Amino acid sequence: MAFARDQWYVAAYGSEVGRGLLARTVLGEPLVLYRTGAGAAVALADRCVHRRYPLSESRLDGDTIVCGYHGFTYDPTGACVFVPGQQRIPRTARVTSYPVVEQDSFIWVWIGDRDRADPATIPRAPWLADPGYAVVRGMAPLNARYGLLVDNLMDLSHETYLHGGYIGTPEVANTPITTEVDEDRGIVYVSRHMDDAECPPFYARSTGIQGRITRWQDIEYHPPCLYLLHSRIAPRGVHPPAEGEDSAAFHAEIVYAITPSTEHTTYDFWAVARDFAIDDESVSEYLHHSNHTVVMQDVTALNILEQVIAAEPDRYQELSINIDTGGLAARRLLARMVGSGTVGAAR
């Protein structure tokens, strides 16, 4: 499966990167991540130029990494500043350094031509670093190609069948969607507004709502990496006011970062940010446990699906129906990015 290079990807949560060495593989490229003493996040190629030993299996000395095999030492720019037993450092003694931006609790890395890296193009998930929201999060390694996770998240009708008892109710699969694509910005938006729905345990227990609800699911996918689900939960019949705050509703911003690791593995970063019960630790524990369970239900299913698809010939037969309208749009934008290396549409 081809990758979209010249793009920003989430390599880690900021909280995962510290004064130790963290190994991640993004788009097949092995990275080592750490922080300098001043707190700046660094991403370097995770292979010593000498004999390819993983730098992530080495040690930090101040802001430099000392290779655990023969002592080649690299500064945060990737330049080798020491080799053993001789004064001359070969000019080619350098590992690739990757542009890094820490934003919205994520460590974003640019994979591709570094001259094209523009931090202003990184899509935002501001709720993850907003004190007005409580956030639970995690990361699940997936033994499946990233496209399967994109398909999964773009069509939430699967909640009814795969996640019943957690977030799925009959209305999710039964409610029509509206799909939009902004060709110039490269965004897919899918709306599913349920006016009279059963309240699934995920929201009944966290919000305290009794009875049926108005449930809105608005997906905003910024390919290749960032997926946002704006979830609005309110008692049945309660809609946003024409003006002012939507204070009668509960809002959850569900964020996924879909980062291809290898052709058949993916990092599934997930987070749930909520604007209600933000100081109630029991709600955080419940939502963390529930969403982790839901994510692992997807992981189990997609791992199975990967095994099946990997054994199929190329261009295997599929059937797409109405529920797939958004997923088809996402696939097309991804294919365009794989082909062009840019988000903007060919005119």
Add this chain to the structure above:
Amino acid sequence: MSSRAGVLTGQRVYRIHWLPGTDTLRGVCHCGAERVAEEPVELWQWLLAHPQGHRAAAVPAPGPARRPAVRA
């Protein structure tokens, strides 16, 4: 949400509305042309073929359309 309204406000937005109570999809091009279909692959192909098959209209379409069009 009305049939042609949407959230995205760009100059080139394609929309597909699944009409409530039916199995029918209605595609709306940024040029204002519209078409109904029973499955999404065919409808995306028609939308993305713009301007092929997206005939100009006598009456301007509402929303972000910049060019008048009729239902194709």
